Structures are given as structure tokens and as C-alpha cells.
Amino acid sequence: MADFEKDVIAVTDLRKVLIPVQQRVEKLNDTTLQAGSEAYTAALIFYNAVKGATKAGEPGMKNVYDDLQSRFPGDIKTNNAFKDSK
Secondary structure, three states: OHHHHHHHHHHHHHHHHHHHHHHHHHHHHHHHHHHHHHHHHHHHHHHHHHHHHHHOOOOOHHHHHHHHHOOOOOOOOOOHHHOOOO
């Protein structure tokens, strides 16, 4: 019985620490997802600007566009890199 009481106390004490830690982890995860989404949006805006500059014939933009193109494959269904190799 004494061991049971020790285990119950240990679980109770651990939960007092665990619950706030889990809440912080959830907030960190939410913040990470939000920051990643904002970074991707900014990168996509930049990519589309470079794409437009390339189409407009701006000097030097073709090389930048070619470098970025692999990171923005477009429609996954039509992109060869994502097609089945069967």
C-alpha cells in the first residue's frame, strides 16, 4: 500500500509539471507553424516576382528563376519529380 501511495503522489507531482510543459510545447508548435507559413508566403511572393521579371526579360533573372524553380514545383500532379516511376 505504501508503494501505491508513493506512485500516486509521484504521478500527481509529475502532472503538475507535465501539463504546463505540454501547453508550452503546443504554443511553440503553433508559433513554429505560423512562422513557417509566413516565411513560405514571403518566399512565394519573391518567387512570383522573379518569375514575372524573367517573363519580362529582365537581365539576370533567368538564372535566379531557374535556381528557385526546383523549390516551387507548381502542380504536384503535373510535375515530373512527383510522378510515379512505374
